[in-house]
Amino acid sequence: MAGCVPWEEFNRCITQLLTISDRLSDGWTLHNKDAPKETYLVKKVIIPDTENKSDLSPFAVSLEEPLDDVLEDANVIREAGGRILTWEYHVLYSRSYLVPVLYFNAWTHDGRLLSLEDMWCRVHANFQDSLQENRWSVLTQQEHPVLRRPFYQLHPCHTAQLLGCFRGKSPNIVITWLSTVGPVVGLTLPPQYAEITSVE
Amino acid sequence: MSAMLQTEGSNILQYSPFNSSVDPSFWHQLSHVKLDIDRLEESARPIWGYYSNAVPPGLTSNLHVDCSAYNEECEVQKPLLGAYGILLNKNTLETFKNCNKIALLEEHGQELWHSITSGEALNNPALLSRFFLLTYADLKKYHFYYWSAFPAPSFPIITLKKQPLRLVDTFSEKQVTELARVYLAVDDWRQRGYFLVKVGSDGDSSSINIVPLCDIKKVPVAIPDGEDIKKTEGVYVGVADPCPLPDHPGWPLRNLLALLSYCCSELVGLRLRVLCLRLRLLPCSTWSTKDSLVLEVTLPPISTTEPSSPETTFSPHSESEALNSPTEMPSLVNNTSHSPGSKVRWVGWERNERGKFGPRVMNLSSSMDPVRLAETSVDLNLKLMKWRLMPELDLDLIKNTRCLLLGSGTLGCSVARTLLGWGVRYITLVDNGCVSYSNPVRQSLFTYKDSLNSGRPKSEAAADALKAIFPGVESCGVQLNIPMPGHPIGPSLLADTRTNTQVLEELIGSHDVVFLLMDSRESRWLPTLIAASKRKLVMNAALGFDTYLVMRHGVKSDDAVNSIPDCSGKSIPGHKLGCYFCNDVTAPGNSQRDRTLDQQCTVTRPGISAVAGALAVELMVSLLQHPLRGYAPASCVEECHSEGGEEGSPLGLVPHSVRGFLAKFQQVSLASHVFSQCIACSDKVLYEYETRGFDFLLQAFNTPDYLEDITGLTQLHKEMEDAQIWELSDSESCDLE
Ligand SMILES: [Zn+2]
Numbered sequence: 001m002a003g004c005v006p007w008e009e010f011n012r013c014i015t016q017l018l019t020i021s022d023r024l025s026d027g028w029t030l031h032n033k034d035a036p037k038e039t040y041l042v043k044k045v046i047i048p049d050t051e052n053k054s055d056l057s058p059f060a061v062s063l064e065e066p067l068d069d070v071l072e073d074a075n076v077i078r079e080a081g082g083r084i085l086t087w088e089y090h091v092l093y094s095r096s097y098l099v100p101v102l103y104f105n106a107w108t109h110d111g112r113l114l115s116l117e118d119m120w121c122r123v124h125a126n127f128q129d130s131l132q133e134n135r136w137s138v139l140t141q142q143e144h145p146v147l148r149r150p151f152y153q154l155h156p157c158h159t160a161q162l163l164g165c166f167r168g169k170s171p172n173i174v175i176t177w178l179s180t181v182g183p184v185v186g187l188t189l190p191p192q193y194a195e196i197t198s199v200e
Numbered sequence: 201m202s203a204m205l206q207t208e209g210s211n212i213l214q215y216s217p218f219n220s221s222v223d224p225s226f227w228h229q230l231s232h233v234k235l236d237i238d239r240l241e242e243s244a245r246p247i248w249g250y251y252s253n254a255v256p257p258g259l260t261s262n263l264h265v266d267c268s269a270y271n272e273e274c275e276v277q278k279p280l281l282g283a284y285g286i287l288l289n290k291n292t293l294e295t296f297k298n299c300n301k302i303a304l305l306e307e308h309g310q311e312l313w314h315s316i317t318s319g320e321a322l323n324n325p326a327l328l329s330r331f332f333l334l335t336y337a338d339l340k341k342y343h344f345y346y347w348s349a350f351p352a353p354s355f356p357i358i359t360l361k362k363q364p365l366r367l368v369d370t371f372s373e374k375q376v377t378e379l380a381r382v383y384l385a386v387d388d389w390r391q392r393g394y395f396l397v398k399v400g401s402d403g404d405s406s407s408i409n410i411v412p413l414c415d416i417k418k419v420p421v422a423i424p425d426g427e428d429i430k431k432t433e434g435v436y437v438g439v440a441d442p443c444p445l446p447d448h449p450g451w452p453l454r455n456l457l458a459l460l461s462y463c464c465s466e467l468v469g470l471r472l473r474v475l476c477l478r479l480r481l482l483p484c485s486t487w488s489t490k491d492s493l494v495l496e497v498t499l500p501p502i503s504t505t506e507p508s509s510p511e512t513t514f515s516p517h518s519e520s521e522a523l524n525s526p527t528e529m530p531s532l533v534n535n536t537s538h539s540p541g542s543k544v545r546w547v548g549w550e551r552n553e554r555g556k557f558g559p560r561v562m563n564l565s566s567s568m569d570p571v572r573l574a575e576t577s578v579d580l581n582l583k584l585m586k587w588r589l590m591p592e593l594d595l596d597l598i599k600n601t602r603c604l605l606l607g608s609g610t611l612g613c614s615v616a617r618t619l620l621g622w623g624v625r626y627i628t629l630v631d632n633g634c635v636s637y638s639n640p641v642r643q644s645l646f647t648y649k650d651s652l653n654s655g656r657p658k659s660e661a662a663a664d665a666l667k668a669i670f671p672g673v674e675s676c677g678v679q680l681n682i683p684m685p686g687h688p689i690g691p692s693l694l695a696d697t698r699t700n701t702q703v704l705e706e707l708i709g710s711h712d713v714v715f716l717l718m719d720s721r722e723s724r725w726l727p728t729l730i731a732a733s734k735r736k737l738v739m740n741a742a743l744g745f746d747t748y749l750v751m752r753h754g755v756k757s758d759d760a761v762n763s764i765p766d767c768s769g770k771s772i773p774g775h776k777l778g779c780y781f782c783n784d785v786t787a788p789g790n791s792q793r794d795r796t797l798d799q800q801c802t803v804t805r806p807g808i809s810a811v812a813g814a815l816a817v818e819l820m821v822s823l824l825q826h827p828l829r830g831y832a833p834a835s836c837v838e839e840c841h842s843e844g845g846e847e848g849s850p851l852g853l854v855p856h857s858v859r860g861f862l863a864k865f866q867q868v869s870l871a872s873h874v875f876s877q878c879i880a881c882s883d884k885v886l887y888e889y890e891t892r893g894f895d896f897l898l899q900a901f902n903t904p905d906y907l908e909d910i911t912g913l914t915q916l917h918k919e920m921e922d923a924q925i926w927e928l929s930d931s932e933s934c935d936l937e
Pocket residue numbers: 778779780781782874875878879880881882
């Protein structure tokens with residue numbers, strides 16, 4: 001299919017993406033370098049978590065220690081600890097579909113992974129309508145092929161079709177694809193990626 | 201200004217502490233390290249943490265650890281900064297709990313103090329960013345306990361004479377961007393946390409330079425007398441500040457000022473410009489430093505910075521703790537005498553979510569426990585069916601339905617596996633036989649090994665096999681002889697029969713659906729009766745050589761459910777549907793006594809049990825999804841396809857019985873009325889059972905024609921000779937001796 005991306009091209013594209021990311025300090029890193037054909041890109045994004053509250057388990061409370069006097073400290077400001085939500089985005093190469101695949105996960109400060117329903121609620125409102133019809137075929141949970149842990153995935157079955165539209169118009173098809181599908185799940189690429197790729 | 205500053209009346213510089221943020225991947229890696237490398241070793245292991253000074257408002261300063269913590273080299277990407285950590289993983293919760301936290305803090309404070317006093321921290325200022333992580337990993341439950349500390353000395357206490365300034369108030373627009381550019385051009389992360397900033401006097405933005413901290417003695421850092429802090433030019437003491445609060449710097453500045461007051465005594469008493477550098481990504485995706493803070497700091501004389509001697513000894517608290525765990529007492533006592541560090545009081549233990557000193561717990565069973573992962577996947581698979589095809593499907597109802605399988609042979613195995621497929625979690629299997637050599641090829645839960653040494657009890661072997669297939673199932677096996685009518689009970693068997701009956705009654709009572717999957721008609725009688733009395737849903741499957749019958753029994757109604765219309769010949773409401781025995785005109789006598797060997801030993805085509813077992817489960821599931829459940833009407837007209845609409849089951853029809861004929865590859869659905877003289881479900885029989893209990897049953901077991909007599913069948917029987925009777929059996933354990 002026109003939209004298929006050979007591994008070599010994928011590799012060239014992510015190398016370029018990394019170079020741009022380094023220049024912008026945008027935080028993409030290359031993982032699994034020891035297995036050259038299974039390397040993937042990772043970016044972590046931390047945002048405030050206003051929804052998920054966690055109560056400390058009674059057992060954890062029983063482990064508290066009366067150290068207030070010994071550790072008394074006038075030089076510390078005690079603010080209400082803002083909770084965080086960590087999103088992690090992985091760009092992998094799918095050998096079955098010959099296209100890039102976006103895997104992602106999000107977890108709360110206490111390590112709880114967001115559920116698929118949570119995920120769907122967080123899919124950007126702009127995209128909910130257009131994806132409603134086959135929402136679960138687009139957004140699914142899968143075992144991460146390298147980490148072997150549950151991750152969410154934008155299913156690659158339609159990716160080749162999408163990429164087919166960009167063929168010939170994009171100097172870096174992975175960047176073009178990622179800036180198209182990423183926003184659905186809160187991942188945005190700064191415009192510099194597009195500018196830099198079109199210059200080169 | 202915070203409330204505390206105002207109430208105390210003096211502007212003491214207060215730092216915002218780090219929050220530890222431990223990534224699940226850290227625990228994945230820790231489990232691996234623990235199981236494969238460290239095992240029972242409890243020694244401290246160096247790890248890497250990282251933090252960021254590009255923290256948007258709304259967040260707090262977080263110090264992160266993830267799987268990269270175990271790398272040999274710190275590989276942080278800009279704009280992240282590394283931190284030197286120590287992992288102390290305890291083998292037991294007891295040692296985690298009992299180790300002396302104050303002594304630990306002192307011990308690691310000493311390490312930091314050594315970096316400061318040796319001057320090492322001037323050359324590698326990243327040594328000021330330190331933490332340690334005390335952990336206990338419960339690898340059975342996948343619960344991880346952790347408590348972090350960010351050691352810092354309790355001095356110097358800085359009094360601010362002026363409010364902190366925002367950098368954008370003193371720097372030009374161009375300068376805040378230029379500072380970000382030159383700062384991010386520093387490639388070594390060790391020099392990006394603590395540094396000097398030289399701002400040119402000509403106001404030209406291009407003359408901003410980042411200078412390593414070790415040059416502090418070569419450049420004029422102090423603000424000349426009389427000069428205003430707002431004057432932009434000069435040298436700033438820079439720190440990458442992870443805190444987004446408008447009035448307070450984050451934790452790193454604390455150790456930097458401790459370093460300066462120890463190593464640069466010439467600066468004491470002088471005014472310094474401190475630049476708490478905070479990065480902000482502008483909407484145009486360029487970095488700015490506009491939210492940075494500028495503080496005017498005067499380092500107090502060293503004599504007031506170190507606490508006086510009474511505080512240098514251990515508090516009574518730490519001593520009593522130390523008694524519990526003498527090994528935890530580090531070599532502090534030995535180097536107290538001359539090292540100034542010993543006089544320093546250390547702070548930095550993190551508070552938990554409640555603001556108390558105590559550990560946090562992370563429960564990762566859902567992402568690490570393989571059993572939980574299997575359960576999630578199984579459920580997810582079914583949810584996809586619901587999400588994609590049938591939103592009205594109630595999967596929890598199916599999952600929580602308790603299924604009792606009477607018979608663990610070919611049908612039992614087939615039913616159990618299909619139940620697993622539907623996500624059913626509670627399955628109890630009953631049988632009285634053991635696995636024979638011929639069984640495993642047809643009974644899909646057994647293997648050859650189960651048939652060795654006279655064979656494992658079938659119910660037990662089947663329950664174990666279900667767990668081996670899917671550990672999330674709560675399966676249980678019960679070996680039980682089901683008493684049968686017309687099989688006289690001798691005195692020696694009386695007690696056993698009474699117990700068995702009671703066990704069966706309890707089993708039926710504690711389940712929602714009873715599957716009758718035995719290989720003889722007689723053994724179906726007692727459970728049919730008990731289940732009818734207890735208003736349980738009964739799914740029945742029986743096999744002939746190349747025929748099968750799958751049916752649901754009608755469910756008796758307590759209150760006149762007669763409000764449900766009997767659709768005049770088109771369908772029969774669930775409470776008027778018959779049971780397995782309703783179509784019979786003869787009681788199940790001792791067929792094994794009356795029949796020839798040939799008849800006793802029914803053989804079946806091997807594929808038929810899989811078909812019938814699967815149908816029985818599918819019929820149950822369709823029925824459970826019907827709003828009326830067991831009372832759902834069954835269509836009597838084969839061609840009726842209108843059912844399954846709005847008021848039906850989303851899965852379609854819920855027939856009363858399905859009969860299949862493999863020779864013709866044909867299948868028909870039929871419905872038939874309850875029979876008022878039925879020997880298993882008629883009011884008369886139920887009344888006798890419910891009032892006389894075991895005495896009645898005993899009479900039915902012992903007296904061949906008793907059931908026919910009380911139901912009036914004997915009378916009827918005389919009138920109908922040679923009734924055609926379906927004889928179906930699940931048996932294939934054919935002993936053709
Ligand atoms: Zn009946």
